[in-house]
Amino acid sequence: MAADIAEQPAGFARLLDDEHSSAIAGVAAEIARRAPRNVVFVGRGTSDHAALYGAYLTEIRLGLPVASASPSAITLYGARPDYTGTLVIGVSQSGGSPDLTGVLRVARETGALTLAVTNNPSSPLAQAAELSVDVAAGHERAVAATKTYTAELLALLMLVEGVRAGDGRLPAEERTALDKLPQLAEDALRDTAADDLAQRYRFASRMVTTGRGYAYPTARETALKLMETSYLPALSFSGADLLHGPLAMTDPDVPVLAVVGDGPGGASMRDVVTRLAERRADVVTIGATDVAGASGRLAVPGVDERHGPLLDILPLQRLALALALARGEDPDAPRGLKKVTTTL
Known part of the structure; x- marks a missing residue:
């Protein structure tokens, strides 16, 4: 991996x-x-x-x-x-x-x-x-x-x-x-913050991922990576859907990964982070700038919002890998999974 x-x-x-x-x-x-x-x-x-x-x-x-x-x-x-x-x-x-x-x-x-x-x-x-x-x-x-x-x-x-x-x-x-993407991707992968964050989340029992617009697919993909490599229950919501009920389950013991980039999607997510902070949730954002209410950030280069998903997922992949290793799992051989899944 x-x-x-x-x-x-x-x-x-x-x-x-x-x-x-x-x-x-x-x-x-x-x-x-x-x-x-x-x-x-x-x-x-x-x-x-x-x-x-x-x-x-x-x-x-x-x-x-x-x-x-x-x-x-x-x-x-x-x-x-x-x-x-x-x-x-x-x-x-x-x-x-x-x-x-x-x-x-x-x-x-x-x-x-x-x-x-x-x-x-x-x-x-x-x-x-x-x-x-x-x-x-x-x-x-x-x-x-x-x-x-x-x-x-x-x-x-x-x-x-x-x-x-x-x-x-x-x-x-x-x-x-x-x-510019190849070099920007190199820059994003050079940052080791995701490895440090994995130690912080080592004993988490569940997590939440969230984003809006172009960032929502990143939130969903992150949740899948956490589940299939660390066997960690991870729930993914759009920022809007999170406020329509699931917000109630967030608390200091449920880490939240929030993708907050530039553009309209990122702007709307800043309000979501504020609401999460009111519940004292442990929020780490993924983006180019700090967000009020978050306790940390996985830094990625600032790019057009359309291009953000190609870079935002990179530190999150590293997080999934590092977290699996920190929890004593083998991310290269998830239990019960094969590389090609065939369904009817």
Whole structure:
């Protein structure tokens, strides 16, 4: 897991090279040409969190309505929704789960433009889709996904911005910002604060993660990483949902990880941190600046809010790794889990 985490800056650079960026631009141009009226995402686990990030990008940047498919409706109940005029995007690291492949197959048969975003371009998912994007993360050794997740995020970001441009190519300003990502990721991973924080949380019985907007997928992915590596019950909420009831369970014994970046999402999270502080919750924020009411911060470089999820997750992956080791667990071999999970 440590090796996979460390490879993410190189993964960003690889996806941004001429070969891979041109391939994504070609897919984006074709989507723009076909002009879908709405978008449906489908994914499981970590890839579903990447899909959620893609959903925020699609609604905010493209102005298209987005939904999440229910694979069981198709694979267990035999439903055949009419996907005419819809772009259906399957996001999967392995591209090997039959339920995701089944959704894309039925969607294509019922009129959808289908796209597979996967780390395995020869997978059943990629073969079932009309278009495919290779996230080019390379072989991931650990069961807990890290570098494939951030590769999916960057691929979806490049795809959406390419569609927005119309010709698939990233605008010069966007390209300049993304070209800084590999170095920014290196900088974020160099900070050891997450290792120190793991000692503080070593005996926690449960945790809460929270964020809003583009940061919400990061909160969800963090909770999953904590559960699958440390077996630590971690509940994830959007900042808004947290205030609609779950806030009542927070107290000094329940650590809270709050992703607070720049932009509207981060601004709204500052009020959430204030409310948590009123309950004397132990809040650590993830962001570029300190937040009133928090007891600590995992620092990340300040970037555009859209780009934040590619960096915010990095110290949180390190935290999950360090916490598992501090609790005497093996993060490379979580009990009961396999690298590829197949569901119907």
